[in-house]
Amino acid sequence: MTDISWIDSLLTTARPQAVAALLRYFRDLDMAEEAFQDACLRALKNWPQNGPPRDPTAWLIFVGRNAAIDAVRKRSKQQPLPDEEHLSDLDDAETAIAERLDGSDYRDDILRLLFICCHPDLPATQQIALALRIISGLSVKQIARAFLVGESAMEQRITRAKAKIANASVPFEAPGPVERAERLGAVAAMIYLVFNEGYSASGGDAPMRAPLCDEAIRLARLLLRLYPAEPEIMGLTALLLLQHARTRARFDAHGAVILLEDQDRTAWNGKLIAEGLALIDKAMLHRSPGAYQVQAAIAALHARAKRPEDTDWKQIELLYSALEAMQPSPVITLNRAVAVSKADGPEAALAMIEPLAGKLSNYFHYYGVRGSLLLQLGRNDEARDAFCKAISLANSPAEAAHIRMHLDRLSKEKTTDSAPGPGPSF
């Protein structure tokens, strides 16, 4: 076990728990991070020779804590003002750390650390950057790459975020059940944001941003291990796994989007799908549905269909109605309309989306779906108008390329004057 990459993965695994515990001791994020960093350096020196300890996390917390106390003592010799008020509970530095690390402390520590990153004063982009830096331990350079911004810009973003939360009061007392549930909700939303940052990337950006999806899944699994009986956390984890399973099949060699029904299903990751299905199965036993579970259940129906034509669209439509009732949104209605078009035909779906035109007048997918429904009904001129509008609203070259394909097909049909085929649905 002298290979450095194994030690690296042990350190990465231990990081959230270790930093979270050190934060509880020092009540200062920078100090906790420095202490962990110090402990890692010692581990890299010590572990290759002696082998990793039985409990690497406890080792890192203990060593990190001692190193930080040492540093403070050295500094206090030089400075007349001791920092002792921060160190009030460190007298017992020599006691076996394992005794203090009971499970519930761990849980609240990590939840607190995750929750700090979700501070409501922080815009979403700062929340994500902070979580990746502090909890996942990604370097500023790695995060900057994933966000496609310069390293110094990312450094600034993280520094600003840290300054904001340093001034905010961080709750160190153990949370009550209501607060715990609120924190869980905020943390789940942040993890979903991290995932979407990676998932919404396309084309050439995708390989650089994909690690964000892996990181989000790691955080979701961590949260689930801490709270094994929360159906929404099961749902969130299942949703991320099932979506991530399709990564390899989502784009063609040129970076153009491949729609779900055209994807090579053998390229889906069976291992992730199995885990996602097991989790949503488990969540369903609770009979306590939530938005993540419903979305995961929809993803599960797609994953279970061996061929696109095996998809249970009727059930998907029902699930979208349930989601609509939980969090009404025109985008969800639009998705339900797609399911309706598969189950009951394009006419019914078109009638459903007409009233959404006002609210979604700047939404690429609205015009994509509309164009596709019109195409299926043979209303080619109207379809062309919708597709043109969609192209003008495309968020990425991959989206534009996909719509271009429809338009090209439409112009070909016009010149050969052939009857419209069934048309690919959007």
Place this chain on the structure above:
Amino acid sequence: MLYAVLCYAQEDAVTAWSKEQDEAVMGKLAAVQQRYAAAGKLGPVARLLPTTAATTVRKLRGESVILDGPFAETKEQLLGFYMVECNDLEEAVAFAREISDVNPAGGSYEIRPVGVLNPVAPTI
């Protein structure tokens, strides 16, 4: 004598392995397995999905209850195991309940979805 060898390890470390690390370990394990399989000695080998996917059926005051997560008691010992093909977790739970109901020892039944199964059978 047929032996069951049960594997215990720190799960969060194993799930943090990179794809390359995981494949390297699986490759080494497969090499050992192949030798025993070639000698007709190896039975089924399974890799279980993470404990986050586990459910436990447990008898409490004569009632069997379903708990999320893996079996976490240290007072009971592993005495046996089943492999059963089910349509979903509900069916697996029903199976575990049936066993639990007829077993006066009570105890716990941890249900773990199987991720990978290599069904080589020993020639006995």
